[in-house]
Amino acid sequence: MATPPETTWASVHSAAELGAFLRHVRESRGLSQEELADELGIDRRYVYQIEAGTPTLYTRRLFGLLRLLDVRMEVHAR
Template sequence: MALRGEIKNAQTLGRMLQQGRLLRGLSQRELADELGISQRYVWEMESGKPTIFTDRLFLVMRATGMHLHVEIDEEQADHG
């Protein structure tokens, strides 16, 4: 089974990133260590903190009629 969602802004992207991490059973610290990034950066992404990049990305997507959809494969998430 998969979780699906439309990503409309940094906040909805953050929620889906958090769901993917939680389905893998990882803490923010564990994911950060695995990826070689800071736990704060993971927290900022999951909280939907806007950045110049995300603001511009979603602005361009809206202007061009694009939609971004994410699918989290729960079975694959269980196996890392």
Template sequence: MVFACITIRAVPLDIAASIGPAVRKHREILRLSQEELGDRAGLDRTYIGQVERGRRNPTMVSLQRIAHGLGIELDVLIATARELAAGRS
């Protein structure tokens, strides 16, 4: 029996750096201000701004709250971040 070895190289994506732009993209689609999203998510508007600019590294709980405030599931937000990281947006 002969087995073929296929090497697949995973391209590292910096999803963490793309979470902020993903939040901004969804927020702008909904035409929400940072303050409105903060109110919906139960977070301060300055925190939303810091997340969008990559100055804060949000926890999963905060990301879930932001996704809820955007009216989307967390996996949609992460998928958007993956697309942005891969340069496909």
């Protein structure tokens, strides 16, 4: 995978914000959802659901835990 020209940072507070960040990074690297899914060995629909921020039991619990503990999640792409 190609590296974007600059580092991209985001502070995420929800599955939707994380999905939007991941979509931005994927697109900046010129990858389609299908290409990314193939690299990961998963179905393209799963990539779509992640990028759409579709709530799952895991993400609800994860972001609930972060809120309760007053923990901030920052992500970056190199």
